[in-house]
Amino acid sequence: MKKALVITLSAIAGVMVLLFAFNRLKSDSNKKVYFWRTSPVEKGDINVVVTATGTLAADTTIQVGTEVTGLLLKQFVDFNSVVTKGEVIALIDTSLLYPSMVDAMAQWEKAVAQRDEYLRELNRAKIMLDNKVIAQQDYDIALTSYQTEQALVKQLKADYERALVNLRYATIRSPVNGIVISRNYDVGIMVIASFSTPTLFTIANDLTKMQVQANVDEADIGNVAVGQPADFTVDAFPDTAFRGTVTQVRRNPVPIQNVVNYVAIIETPNPGLKLLPGLTANININVQTHSNVLKVPANALSFTPPAEYLNSAAQIPDSIKRKIELERSKIANKMILSNAELAATYIWVQKGNEIYPVLVVKGITDGIFTEIRGEIKEGDRAVTGINSTAAAQTTQDEGQKSPFMPKFPTHSNK
Known part of the structure; x- marks a missing residue:
């Protein structure tokens, strides 16, 4: 009797195990398989630069x-x-x-002679x-005549001294070397010299010292400061990089095609006189380097897996899922995030066929790479996107596909 009962219970237990396994296999066959696009976490340098264009000019230019x-x-x-200070460079007709x-003399x-006559009287x-x-x-009349002539x-x-100065101005001299x-x-x-003085010559005081007048966009000017190094190239020497230093950031706005720009002055040496006034420079101002x-x-910092994956991912704690959904909701609703929320974020790291969120703190970025700090190490695979998705059953039935159909990889690119 007892033996029959044991056999019956064993049979029931076996049937239940088979049903559970069948249901699990059926569930797994309908589960989506994600093929993640990843990139390795690297160690290296990050340079934050501000790009601008500008024009070369002599350090000191005299008109x-x-x-x-x-x-x-x-x-x-x-x-x-080449001119020296005081050298005669042009003459105006003195006819x-x-x-x-x-005439003025x-x-x-004549007035001096008349004044002397009035003084004697x-x-x-x-x-x-x-x-x-x-x-x-009568005495008062004589005194008034003398004083009037003295003023004349x-x-x-x-008038004579003014005419003499004008005559001297006819000789044009260089004010500098x-x-x-x-x-x-x-x-x-x-x-014709009227309200504005006509410019006859432009003299560069020293072409061994040049400056670049860089037009910096208003969105970038807050990152530019005096003392920052800058690299630039010119079309005349495309294979040569020149180096300078920001010496001035002007506060006067300069609208260019309805965009507000500010001028940053970059001083650069020019010992070989290769750089010429007026050349267009393409500039990178080095703002920060780590x-x-x-x-x-x-x-990788903006990637979040689909909601369908998050809901079915058993390896991710519910608390982290809620944080991710809250952050996604704030971004979708264009809510203002705090500085701490902007600095801290999750990076998704692939381990095997699954991905896991890792909390990191963002550093500086050059637009291509971003510095991160956290429980993450060099060589980890950071997820940047999804290559494709497929049902698990299709991968199991891969042998039934046409041999001419392309095959997707079963794991991420490494």
């Missing part, structure tokens, strides 16, 4: 003009001429300026007034 109107009579320098100076000398009037020969009124002498002297990089007028042209850090592709 030489004229303050008098006249015919450009002579030029003693041309493009690329009208010299007679004006002579004659008017001044004033002295005689003083003697006669003391001897009571003339009235006080000062006025005419100023340097190189002529621009000549804007030819001999025989009438130069060396020998763990880094992953930037899109």
Whole structure:
């Protein structure tokens, strides 16, 4: 009796085990298989750079003009001429300026002679007034005539000195030592000095020191500071990289095609005089560098597995699932995240056929790679996306497929 009961119970238990195994096999056959796209966690350097374009210019540029109107009579320098301070570089015709100076001098000398005559008359009037020969009124008239003429002498002297200065202005001299990089007028042209001074020459004080005037986008200007190194290239020497230093960040906004830019000045040495004024420079300003850090592709930080996978993944604790869903909901609803929420995030790491979330703290990024810190090591496979999905049953029936059909890998790329 007991033996029959044991046999019956054993049979029932066996049937239950078979039913459980059958249901589990059926469930597994309907489960989706994910083929993850991964990238290894690496160690290396991350350089954060701000890109910009700009124009090269001499460190100090002087515009030489004229303050008098006249015919450009002579030029003693041309493009690329080396000049010294005080050297005569051009002459303006003095056919009208010299007679004006002579006329002003004659008017001044005439007024001086008249003033001296009035002074003698004033002295005689003083003697006669003391001897009571003339009235006080007559003396006052003589004094007023002398004072008036004295003021006229000062006025005419100023006119003479002004004419003399204008005559001197007809001789154009270099104000600095340097190189002529621009000549804007030819001999025989009438130069008219009115409200603005016409520029005859542009002189670069020292071409061994150049500066790049970089136009930095308003979205990047907050990362640029004085003292940061910068690398740039020019089309004239595409295989040569030049190095400079940010020396000034100007606060004046410069709209370019409806985009606000700010000018950053980058000083660079030019001992070989290879760099020329006006060249267009493509600039990388090195904002920040972290060396020998763990880094992953930037899109690994934005990847989250499908909700279907999260719901069926038994290896992921429910608490982490809730955090991930909450973070996904905030991003979807465009909610403002705190600094701590922006810095901390999950990276999905593949182990076997499954993936697991690892909490990391984000560091700097160059747009391609992002620095990370956390319980993660070099060589781990960070998930960046999904290559494809398939039902498990299709992989089991792979032998029944046409040999000409492409086959998907059963594990991630390594």
